[in-house]
Amino acid sequence: MTVPATLDIRPSSLSPDAAALLGRVVLIVLIAGALTAVDPGFASVSNLLNMLRQASLLFLVASGLTLVIIGGGLDLSVGANLTLSACLAAAAIKTTGNPWYGVAVAIGAGTLIGFANGLMINRLRLPPFLATFGMLWVAQGIAYWFMAGQTIYGMPMSFRYFGTGFFLGVPLPIWITLMVCLACSILLHRTTFGRETYFMGANQTTALLSGVPVERRRLLLYVLSGLTAGIASLVYLARLNAAEPGIGEPLLLPAIAAVLVGGTSLFGGNGNIVGTVLGAILLTIIVNGLNLLNVAATWHPFVNGAVVLVAIIADLVISRRRSGSR
C-alpha cells in the first residue's frame, strides 16, 4: 500500500483539483446530453430537480464517509447506520407524534454508532474496514430485531416536509445538501482539524510524530460520519414516508462509488467534498439513465460494483502518474 509521498494540504481546492472537478462536470453534462437525445423528457425541470433530490440523499450518506476516507480510514457501516437511525426515528415519531423526537433519536443513534466505530478502531486497534464491517452487521441485526418484520409508515406532514418540501422553488433535501457540503468544506479547508485530517490521511505516523492527536481526530471523523448518516436517515425517512430494515444496505456501494468517482483517493490524504457532490450526481444520472433505457433494477448492484472497480483503478492510475511526475 503506497502512501502519496507529497502532502496535499492546500487551503483551497483550486489548481489540479479544480481541473479534475471541471472534468467531472463536463462528463455529467455529456451523459445528460446523451440521455436527453434518447428521451427529451430527461431534461425537463421536474426530472432534473427530482434527480438532484435523489443525488442529495446519496451525497448525505457519502459526505461523512468522504471525511473519513480523506483521513485515511473507511466506514462500511454508513448504510446500516442509516437503516437503524431511520427505523428508530420512525418509531419515536409514531409513538410520540412529535417529529423533533425523531430528529433527536436519528441524530443521536447515528452519532453513537460513529462513536462506537471510532472507539473500536482506537481501543481494539482494529483495521477500520473490519470494525465498521462488524458494525454494519450489528446495526443491521438490531434494526431487523427492532422492526420484527414490520414496516412503520405514515409520517406527519410537518416531518415529511424535510424530504418532499420546497423552499424558494428548490426541494429541501437540496438545501440540506448545500448546507452539509458548505460545512464539510469549511471544516476541511478552513480549520486546523481539516488540515490535520489531510495530514493523517497522507501519513499517519508523521502526523502522530508531528503532534497531531491522531486518536481524538479519528474518533471525531467517525462521529461526523455517523452524524451525516443520521441526517441522511431523516431525509430518507421523510421522503420514503416509511421505514423498514432493508432501506440502507443497498446504499453502501453507491456511497463508496460516489466518494471515489468524486476524486477522493482511497489511500487517504487527497480529495474534497465538492467532488463527492459531483460523484453523487454522476451515479444518480447513470441509474436514471438505466431506467430510461428500460434496464431492470436487478442490474443496479452490478453497475454499482463495476463503477467502484473502475473508480479505484482510475484512482490508482492517476495517483501513480502524480507521484511519477514529481
Add this chain to the structure above:
Amino acid sequence: MSVTTSLQGKSGIGQFLSAIPGAGILLILMLALFTIVNPRFVSQTNLINVGLQTSLLLMIALPMTLIILTEGLDLSAGALVGLSGVIVAEALLAGWGVFAACTATLAVSIAFGALNGVLVAYLALPAFVVTLGTMGLMQGIALVLTNGDPVGGFTPAIEIFYRSQLWFIPLPIAIAAALYAALWLLLYRTRLGNYVIAIGGNKDALRLAGIRANLVHLAVYVLGSAIIGLSAVLLIGRTNSAHPTVGIGMEFEAIAAVVLGGTSFEKGQGWLFGAVLGALAITVLRNGLNILSIDSSLQVVCIGILLILALLIDQARKQFVRRAT
C-alpha cells in the same frame, strides 16, 4: 520473523495451550452455559447439527484464513456462494449433468477469484474495496439470472449428496475435515505455504528473494474462490433450492470466525486451526441462542459482541505475557 512466530503455534503442548485464543476460552464457557441452561444442547442430534453448520461455515472460513494471512480480505465470498448456487441450480434445470454444472460453477468462481487476485496482487489495490466491488458484480449477476427469485425443482442428486454419509460421518463434515487437512498440509508442509505466510509478513522481501510473489498472491485468491464456489453445492443441497441472496452475510461470519480464532490482519500472523475454533464458537453461539429461541437477527449482534470479547481477552493476554517476560 513473522514467519517463525506463526509457525511456532503448532509445536509443543505448552505453546499450544498458551496460543489458545480468546475464542477457545469463550467456546468452553458457552458450551458449559448452554448445557446447564438446556441439556438438550448436548443431545446427539443437536451435536451433529452443530457439526454440519460448522463444516459449512468452515468451507468459507478456511480459504478466508489463507486470504487474510496475505493481509487481504474477501468481502465477495458471500455473494460468490449465492452466485455459485444459482449457477449450479440453473445449469441443472437446463438439463446439464451434475459434473458439468459443478465445472461451470468452478470456472466462474475461478474467474472471479482471478479478477480479485489480479487487482489485489498485481495492481496492489486494497482488498476490501476490490472485493466490495466484485461483490456488487456477483450479486448483480445472481439477481439478473434469477430475477431475484429462488431456484428450485432441480435433480435431488445434490440433496442426496448432502445427506449421505462416509461410514457414520455426515459427508459435509468429512469434506470440511478433508479440506482442513489439505490446507494444513499446503500451509505448513509445502514451500508454497511458506510463501503465502511470507506475503503477509513482507511481500517485498519475498519478491527480492526471487519468488514470483504476485503469482502466489493471485493463486491464493483463485484457490480461495474455487473452494468457496464449490461449497455452494453443499449449501443448495441442504435446502434443495438456490437463492440469489442466500450468501449475503456469510462473509461476515467467515471473517468473524477467522478473527475470533486469533488470526490477525497484519503481518501474516495467524493459524489455520484458529478458524476451526472460531467457526465452532460462532455455530455454538447461534445454536445455543436458537435453543433459547432468540431471534436470528439478534444472533448476528451477539456474534459482534463475541468478537469484541475475544479481542479484549486476546489484548489482555498479550499485555499479561508482555508483563511476565
